[in-house]
Amino acid sequence: MTAAALARMVRAGVAVTLVESDAIGIVGVGEATIPPIRSFNAMLDIDENDFLANTQGSMKLGIEFLDWNQPGHRYLHPFGEYGFSVEGVRFHQIWQKLRAAGRAGPIDQYSMCAVAAGRNRYAAPATEQTSPLSQLVQAYHFDASLYARYLRRYAEARGVVRREGKVMQVALRGEDGFIDAVTLEDGSRIQGELFVDCSGFRGLLIEEALHTGYEDWSHWLPCDRALAVPTVHAGPLTPYTRATARPAGWQWRIPLQHRTGNGYVYSSAHVSDDEAAATLLANLDGEPLGDPRPLRFATGRRKLAWNRNCVAIGLSSGFLEPLESTSIHLIQSGISRLLGLFPDSGWGDAERDSYNDFTAAQYAQVRDFVILHYKANGRDEPLWRQAREMDVPESLKRRIDLFRNRGRIFRLEDELFAETSWIAVMLGQGIAPQGWDPLADALNPDQLAAMLDRIRSTFRRAADAMPDHAAYLARHCAARGFA
Numbered sequence: 001m002t003a004a005a006l007a008r009m010v011r012a013g014v015a016v017t018l019v020e021s022d023a024i025g026i027v028g029v030g031e032a033t034i035p036p037i038r039s040f041n042a043m044l045d046i047d048e049n050d051f052l053a054n055t056q057g058s059m060k061l062g063i064e065f066l067d068w069n070q071p072g073h074r075y076l077h078p079f080g081e082y083g084f085s086v087e088g089v090r091f092h093q094i095w096q097k098l099r100a101a102g103r104a105g106p107i108d109q110y111s112m113c114a115v116a117a118g119r120n121r122y123a124a125p126a127t128e129q130t131s132p133l134s135q136l137v138q139a140y141h142f143d144a145s146l147y148a149r150y151l152r153r154y155a156e157a158r159g160v161v162r163r164e165g166k167v168m169q170v171a172l173r174g175e176d177g178f179i180d181a182v183t184l185e186d187g188s189r190i191q192g193e194l195f196v197d198c199s200g201f202r203g204l205l206i207e208e209a210l211h212t213g214y215e216d217w218s219h220w221l222p223c224d225r226a227l228a229v230p231t232v233h234a235g236p237l238t239p240y241t242r243a244t245a246r247p248a249g250w251q252w253r254i255p256l257q258h259r260t261g262n263g264y265v266y267s268s269a270h271v272s273d274d275e276a277a278a279t280l281l282a283n284l285d286g287e288p289l290g291d292p293r294p295l296r297f298a299t300g301r302r303k304l305a306w307n308r309n310c311v312a313i314g315l316s317s318g319f320l321e322p323l324e325s326t327s328i329h330l331i332q333s334g335i336s337r338l339l340g341l342f343p344d345s346g347w348g349d350a351e352r353d354s355y356n357d358f359t360a361a362q363y364a365q366v367r368d369f370v371i372l373h374y375k376a377n378g379r380d381e382p383l384w385r386q387a388r389e390m391d392v393p394e395s396l397k398r399r400i401d402l403f404r405n406r407g408r409i410f411r412l413e414d415e416l417f418a419e420t421s422w423i424a425v426m427l428g429q430g431i432a433p434q435g436w437d438p439l440a441d442a443l444n445p446d447q448l449a450a451m452l453d454r455i456r457s458t459f460r461r462a463a464d465a466m467p468d469h470a471a472y473l474a475r476h477c478a479a480r481g482f483a
Helices: 002-010 037-043 048-054 091-100 112-118 144-157 273-282 327-340 350-375 382-389 394-406 419-428 438-442 445-465 469-476
Strands: 017-020 058-060 062-066 074-078 139-142 161-164 167-172 179-184 189-191 195-197 214-216 225-232 241-246 249-255 259-266 293-296 300-302 310-312
Touching (some): 002 144, 002 327, 017 144, 037 327, 048 144, 058 469, 062 112, 074 112, 074 419, 091 438, 091 445, 112 445, 139 144, 225 273, 259 273, 300 350, 327 350, 350 394, 350 419, 394 419
Parallel strands (some): 017 161, 062 241, 195 310
Antiparallel strands (some): 062 074, 179 189, 214 300, 225 259
């Protein structure tokens, strides 16, 4: 992803070299994303259908959460928005007032994405604001390995030079400690002015060479291991990711055109690796295509994402478990910030400091959102009781208190997660507001109830008219071969 985005710098006279080894695999057996990936692909002028066909991709309208509040409970975190505001009063405030009076259905009935997802339907979003399909907002599921190959071809076609091999040595400049060059296993030496570390958890440059340090968040997010396994595709091709709570963590399900990605994120303090593998294999929809692949991690982030002349992107920068599908977004967000703050050869501290400030703030925002799922749970196993009783960051505590009072959501303008996301998870995890915005009391309740009925019936009819998700993919972006 970084090489593809930096390919545009080649036209500006910047030489871009990608050092990569085919002997080193990538993390992921099927990836889920969130809507900003569309902006990244648009920046690269990538056609949506071509991208999906080359990566075995499918559409994603949200995330279904099973058994988080309590066993048997389900809710959807949809993309897009709930309903429409009225005279400056947010829709969820209107809904809360009418729901308390028994005059509104479940909130999912007022989300176009949720209604379509519940029927396994999909259609391309409409540009006409009068169409209910204008309320559709999509992200994707895709094969991470195929996406990497797709972007590798893209980057090389635009002037990025790829060097096959492993980095064996990193040389630092004596005068300032900046990275001067890397030496590959064949003895070749590659010098550079700016180095981007995409070496994963290892942090070959940012940590092993520059000793940047790591801020550990495992006291808030105790899951430290994962098992991943693909399965034969079985069942309907759902246009959403599924996250199912388990006694010692949670299990993901990511449907692609040719197979399904599955995994179990868990706390090694609460379950053994063998027990975790048994739990995962016992809860698969289809036949596994291999043995579960283990991953170990510590949730947190580097103390500096940009240190000296090295920028860490992806897992080398930090890791937040993939509960809300943010891993790829954090990569692409880091890349976009790097392009926006790209230095010249004589750069000072301003670009670096701005990059680090924004990265730290975004990681904290995503961290809080993920912690919310653990803090507000209704399960009765040791991990979940521990999570429910733990102290959380003050920033999250304030959000919970604000919502619990009158259902209010306060966001900074540059935050990743929209109001809908916070509403969906707060309500889904059982945080019920004690009241609503008093401005809602100034509106006519009969007119509001009629509006909600119209929204519900309009969205239902629109979803019923959409093609089945699998049929849409077969018609517009059928996979072009298997990995």
